[in-house]
Amino acid sequence: MSERNASHDLERSLLEHKLSRLRFLRLVGTGVGVSFMPAFLAGLGGASSAKTLTTGKPPIFSGEQYPIGLWSPPPPTETTEERYQEIAAAGFTFVVGGNGIQDDSTNTAALEAATATNLKFLLTDRTFRKKIRDSTAGANVASANVASAHQGGATPSLLRQTIANGKPRPSTSRATPEITAEATSDPREEVRLRIKRLLNLYAEYPALAGLNLYDEPSRDLFGIVGYAREVLRGLAPNELPYANVWPSYASNSALGTSNYEEYLRLYLSEVAPPLLCFDHYPLLEGTGITSDYFYNWAVIRRYALQAGIPSWVFIQSADFGGEGANISKRRRPNEAEILWQISVSLAYGAKGIQYFTYWTPAATHFGEALVSRDGVLTPLYNYARRANNYLRVVGKVLLSLKSDSVVHANEEPLPHGATAFKADRYVRSTSGSPMILGKFRKPTAGTDRYLLAANRSFAKEAKTKMTLSGSVRKVLELDSQTGTFASVAQQGTLKLRIAPGGARLYLLRTS
Numbered sequence: 146m147s148e149r150n151a152s153h154d155l156e157r158s159l160l161e162h163k164l165s166r167l168r169f170l171r172l173v174g175t176g177v178g179v180s181f182m183p184a185f186l187a188g189l190g191g192a193s194s195a196k197t198l199t200t201g202k203p204p205i206f207s208g209e210q211y212p213i214g215l216w217s218p219p220p221p222t223e224t225t226e227e228r229y230q231e232i233a234a235a236g237f238t239f240v241v242g243g244n245g246i247q248d249d250s251t252n253t254a255a256l257e258a259a260t261a262t263n264l265k266f267l268l269t270d271r272t273f274r275k276k277i278r279d280s281t282a283g284a285n286v287a288s289a290n291v292a293s294a295h296q297g298g299a300t301p302s303l304l305r306q307t308i309a310n311g312k313p314r315p316s317t318s319r320a321t322p323e324i325t326a327e328a329t330s331d332p333r334e335e336v337r338l339r340i341k342r343l344l345n346l347y348a349e350y351p352a353l354a355g356l357n358l359y360d361e362p363s364r365d366l367f368g369i370v371g372y373a374r375e376v377l378r379g380l381a382p383n384e385l386p387y388a389n390v391w392p393s394y395a396s397n398s399a400l401g402t403s404n405y406e407e408y409l410r411l412y413l414s415e416v417a418p419p420l421l422c423f424d425h426y427p428l429l430e431g432t433g434i435t436s437d438y439f440y441n442w443a444v445i446r447r448y449a450l451q452a453g454i455p456s457w458v459f460i461q462s463a464d465f466g467g468e469g470a471n472i473s474k475r476r477r478p479n480e481a482e483i484l485w486q487i488s489v490s491l492a493y494g495a496k497g498i499q500y501f502t503y504w505t506p507a508a509t510h511f512g513e514a515l516v517s518r519d520g521v522l523t524p525l526y527n528y529a530r531r532a533n534n535y536l537r538v539v540g541k542v543l544l545s546l547k548s549d550s551v552v553h554a555n556e557e558p559l560p561h562g563a564t565a566f567k568a569d570r571y572v573r574s575t576s577g578s579p580m581i582l583g584k585f586r587k588p589t590a591g592t593d594r595y596l597l598a599a600n601r602s603f604a605k606e607a608k609t610k611m612t613l614s615g616s617v618r619k620v621l622e623l624d625s626q627t628g629t630f631a632s633v634a635q636q637g638t639l640k641l642r643i644a645p646g647g648a649r650l651y652l653l654r655t656s
Contacts, residue, residue: 203385203419205265205354206455210238211540213533214267215515216459217244217502221251223520229258232503235515235526236533239354241387242269244504252347259352267387268347269357273339277359280332280369336369337376344381355385361424362388364401364408367415374416388418389459392425393441409448421449424459424501428482430467430474432604439553440562442493446548455496460486462500462525463514470510477512480528485603485646487536492583492599492648494548498536500529538628539597539650546585546595554580555609556601571596571653573614578607580641592616592655598641599648607643619654 205212218240219228232240246255247269259266340356347353358373359366374386390412393405400408413421423445427438442458449456464477478486487498505514515526553559554566556579566575566582571594575582579601584594600607613620613636620639621630630652633639643649 203355203383205239205385206419208541208544211537211544212239212457212497213237213536213540214239214241214497214499215503216241216499217504217506217514218242218246218255219504219516219520220245221254223504224251224254224258226258226261228520229255229262229264231516231522231526233262233264235530236537237264237500237503239265239267241267241357241499243357244502244506247271247274249346256347256350256352260350264352265354266350266352267355267357267385268343268353270339270343273336273343273356274359276332276335276339277362277366277369277373280336281365332369333372336373340373340376341380344384348381348384353384355387358386358388360389361391361395361399362412362416363391363399364411367412371416374418378419386419387422388416389422389424392423393437393444394425394435406444406448409444413448413452418454420455420457420497421445421452422457422459422497422499426459426461426475426501427486428461428476428478430476437561438489439560442489443551443562443564446493446551449494450548456494457497457499458490458495459499459501460490462529463502463505464512465510467510470508472510478525478528479603480531481603481644481646483525483528483646484532484535485600487532488597488599488646488648489581491536491540491543492581492597493551494583494585496544498540535625538625539623539648542623542628542650543585543595543597545587547588549584549586549594551581551583553601554582556580568614570614570616572611574612575609577609577641578602578605580607580609580643594653594655596651596653597648598639598643598651600643600646603646605645607641607647609641609643611639611641613637613639613653616655617653618656621652621654623650623652625650 213236215232215237218232219225224246229240240255240259242252242255245251248271252268252270256266256268258264343356356373356377358377359370362370370388374388377384377386391400391405391408395405397403402408402411409421412418423441425435425438425441427434429435445456445458460483461475461478462483463475465475466472467474490498500515502511502514504516505511505518507518513523513525515523515529517523550569551564552566553563554575555577556563556565559565566572568574571584572582581599581601583597583599585597586594598609598611617636620633620636622633623630633651639651641649
C-alpha cells in the first residue's frame with residue numbers, strides 16, 4: 146500500500162473504521178472504552194487507539210517512574226515476551242528500537258512483547274529515518290564529512306549505524322544521499338505521511354511511547370526534524386518525539402556549526418524538542434575518561450534549564466571501538482563505573498538514563514554488553530540491575546525537583562567545564578575526598594534543598610567532611626532501599642563514607 150493510500154485509510158471516520166477482534170480485545174484489556182475519541186484521532190479522522198490521549202504530555206514524563214531505557218534491544222529472532230521480561234526484571238522502563246527492530250516486519254513483535262511486560266517502546270522506523278535523511282538531498286549536507294568527529298576520528302552515528310541491522314556498514318553511509326523523485330518531490334509531505342502511517346499501524350499498542358525521529362542530527366537536518374516533531378505532536382500529543390544530539394567531542398563538520406554551544410542553541414530553537422538527550426561515552430581504554438565529560442554535562446544542564454525541558458543521557462555499558470571501528474577504544478565498565486556514570490548524571494540533573502548497549506551488537510568491534518550476541522546474560526546485566534534498583538528509588542525523588550547548582554569540591558585541578566565549590570547558605574565548607582555536589586529544590590517556593598553528594602571517583606571510597614551553614618535546621622538522608630528519609634543524628638557536620646561510584650541524597654531543612 147502506498148503512503149498516500151495509507152493516508153486515505155487514516156482519514157476514514159472512527160465509525161467507518163472496523164475494529165478487528167484483536168483491537169477490540171486490546172481496548173477492553175487495557176480498560177479503555179470504545180466510545181472515546183483520542184486527540185490524534187480528531188486530526189486523523191480514523192485509526193483506533195488503545196490509549197486515551199488527552200493530556201498532550203508524553204506518559205513517559207508522568208513522574209510515576211524514573212525513565213531508564215536501553216539501546217540495541219534483542220534482535221528479531223530473540224524478540225519474545227521472555228526476553229522482554231528479562232529487560233523489565235533488570236529495572237528498565239523503556240526500549241529504543243534498533244538492532245534490526247526498525248521496520249513493519251519487526252516492530253509489531255517488539256511492541257507486543259513490550260506491552261505484555263509493561264515496558265514502553267520508542268519506535269524506530271527505517272523508512273521514516275531515510276525520509277528525514279533524504280530531505281537534504283541535493284543540498285550542502287553538513288553531516289557528510291564526519292570522519293574526525295570523535296577523539297580517535299569517529300562519529301557516534303557511524304557507530305550506531307553499524308548495529309542498526311546487526312552488521313557493519315561502510316563509513317560512506319552518511320554521505321550525501323542520492324536524489325530520488327520521492328525524496329525531492331515534497332520531503333515534508335513524505336515525512337508527514339509516514340508518521341500518519343506509523344500511527345495507523347502502531348498507535349493501538351499501549352507500549353508505544355513515541356517515535357525515534359533521528360540520532361545525532363547535524364544542523365542541516367534541524368528543519369525537517371523540527372517539522373517531524375511538530376507533525377507528531379499535532380497528531381499524537383502523548384507520543385514522545387524523541388531525538389538524540391551529538392556529544393561535545395563531535396567535530397564542527399559533524400555538528401554543522403562553528404562550535405558545540407551554537408549547535409545546541411540552534412537545535413533547541415529550530416527543533417523545539419520536549420527534552421534534551423545526548424550521548425557521551427567517557428570510559429577510555431585503560432583507566433582514564435574523556436577530557437570534556439563534565440563540560441558536556443555542564444552545557445547540557447545549562448541549555449536544558451534555559452529551555453525548561455528535562456535532560457537525558459546515554460551511559461556506556463559495553464566496550465567498543467579501536468582499530469577499524471572509526472572510534473577510539475572504550476573500555477568495558479565494571480559495576481562501580483556503571484554506578485558512577487549514573488551518579489554523575491543525577492548530580493548534573495539528568496531526568497532519564499539510557500544504556501548503550503543492552504544486547505551485544507554483531508559488529509566485531511563491540512565487546513560484550515549486558516547480553517552476549519548469543520543471548521547469555523553477562524555480569525553487566527546484574528551490574529545494571531543493581532544500579533537500576535538504586536536509580537528507580539533515588540531518581541524518582543529527584544525527578545520532580547529542579548537542579549539548583551552542581552559543583553566539584555576538594556578537586557584540584559578542576560576538570561574542564563566544572564564549577565568549583567563555594568560556601569553558600571547550606572554548606573559552609575568541605576574537606577577530604579573529591580566530591581560532586583548537586584543541589585536541587587522543589588519547583589514551588591521554599592528554602593529547603595536536596596543535596597546529592599556523589600563520589601568523584603569510581604575507583605576509591607570517598608571520605609569527606611561537610612560543615613553545614615547555620616540556616617540548616619535539620620538533615621534527613623534518603624534510604625535508597627525503602628525510598629524514605631530519616632533524620633541524621635549529627636546535624637551541623639556530615640562525615641561521609643561513599644563507595645566508589647556511589648552517592649548519598651540528603652534533605653536540608655531550614656525551618
